[in-house]
Amino acid sequence: MKRLTLLSAACLAFVSTTVAQDETKPKPQEPTIAAIQGTPEIDGKVDEAWKKAPRVNVNKAVEALLAVDEDEMATATVRVLWDKEHLYTLWQVKDSNLSADASDSWAQDSVEFFLDENQKRTTYYESDDAQYRVNYKGELSGQGSGFDESNLKAAARKTKMGYVIEMAIKIQGDQLTAGRKLGVELQVNDDPGSGERGAVAKWNHTDDDSWQDTSNFGTLVLQPAAE
Ligand code: BGC
Ligand code: CA
Ligand code: CA
Numbered sequence: 065m066k067r068l069t070l071l072s073a074a075c076l077a078f079v080s081t082t083v084a085q086d087e088t089k090p091k092p093q094e095p096t097i098a099a100i101q102g103t104p105e106i107d108g109k110v111d112e113a114w115k116k117a118p119r120v121n122v123n124k125a126v127e128a129l130l131a132v133d134e135d136e137m138a139t140a141t142v143r144v145l146w147d148k149e150h151l152y153t154l155w156q157v158k159d160s161n162l163s164a165d166a167s168d169s170w171a172q173d174s175v176e177f178f179l180d181e182n183q184k185r186t187t188y189y190e191s192d193d194a195q196y197r198v199n200y201k202g203e204l205s206g207q208g209s210g211f212d213e214s215n216l217k218a219a220a221r222k223t224k225m226g227y228v229i230e231m232a233i234k235i236q237g238d239q240l241t242a243g244r245k246l247g248v249e250l251q252v253n254d255d256p257g258s259g260e261r262g263a264v265a266k267w268n269h270t271d272d273d274s275w276q277d278t279s280n281f282g283t284l285v286l287q288p289a290a291e
Contacts, residue, residue, distance in 0.1 A: 099144035100117045102152075138265060140155045157226040175251065178275070184247075190209060
């Protein structure tokens with residue numbers, strides 16, 4: 065009996081230290097992009113306004129859709145700026161074979177910006193949620209309850225490495241201010257020359273669900289203009 069009590073005491077002690085350790089464990093960092101205040105000209109050129117904005121990589125493969133060697137997949141570095149009424153994205157895309165032959169716009173060489181303005185992280189699209197797409201030729205498309213093509217302006221330019229896309233998205237809700245957070249995801253679609261999509265690269269969540277589910281978007285944090 066005594067042995068049993070001792071044993072249960074030891075077990076209890078073990079359980080309580082494990083719980084205590086769990087409580088002190090730091091929470092995993094939420095994936096975040098810092099956007100800097102600034103207004104670029106939408107002309108496909110990297111003007112001054114962009115220079116101080118940090119870059120993020122869109123280079124995680126959606127494994128389930130990968131039909132090419134992962135090293136050959138198109139990837140991008142992206143910067144984000146904001147002003148009162150817009151979000152601006154600059155995409156420098158590495159893609160060695162440019163094609164817009166596929167009939168589905170999402171299967172053409174293109175970039176996609178997913179936005180959850182109120183950051184409610186719903187598993188469906190609300191009226192503030194939208195998917196904005198621009199292909200390497202600068203052609204616009206998009207989907208989602210909140211998508212309105214008149215809110216999207218873009219410029220495209222071919223480069224030695226692939227192409228550049230500059231996008232301006234007009235916000236639908238309240239004017240933007242420093243400190244505000246919004247839900248976002250970034251995606252690059254790649255046709256390797258087959259006339260079909262052979263790879264999809266993403267910034268954060270590597271399932272092909274961002275076009276209908278905002279719950280796994282990362283966070284865009286609006287920061288004041290750089291000094
Ligand atoms: C997805 C496609 C989807 C399309 C719908 C893309 O981001 O990768 O699978 O059909 O969005 O707009
Ligand atoms: Ca939303
Ligand atoms: Ca391509």
